[in-house]
Amino acid sequence: MTARKTSTFWYLFSKFWFKITGWRLGPQVPADIKKSMMIAAPHTSNWDFMFARAAFFLMDVDVKLTIKKEWTTIPVLGALVRSLGAWPWTAARTTASWMAWCSSLRSATNW
Incomplete structure (x- = not known):
């Protein structure tokens, strides 16, 4: 098993966050993509950051x-x-x- 690129604490917190809010993770980022830039705009609520960041922790993408x-x-x-x-x-x-x-x-x- 390969080592995590992101924090284990935040990974576990993100699993908990998705569980209590009823969310589930969709498709993963392809492994052959080494660098990318995501621009998240416009924000529809203050919760956008929480869900987006949690999803990246679950995908083990260091954002x-x-x-x-x-x-x-x-x-x-x-x-x-x-x-x-x-x-x-x-x-x-x-x-x-x-x-x-x-x-x-x-x-x-x-x-």
Whole structure:
């Protein structure tokens, strides 16, 4: 059996979450896809993130997501948000900051 790419805790929590909400997982991501980018918009409710992130934990897909930097610096909550795959994003509206962030994304070893 191969090692999990994602957290065992979040995998078990996701199984529990799907069970109590009556959801089930559909088709899996094909194994030959090594990298991809998903854009989830528009959000229809605040629950979209919970179900989407839980599905990726169940599929053992290591997802990274961008979030305002302030969310990752709050004690306790920041650690929780980062454990869900959050990458802090500073909302500077400059091309240079966007290009620097994209460069760090490309060079990340766990991407």
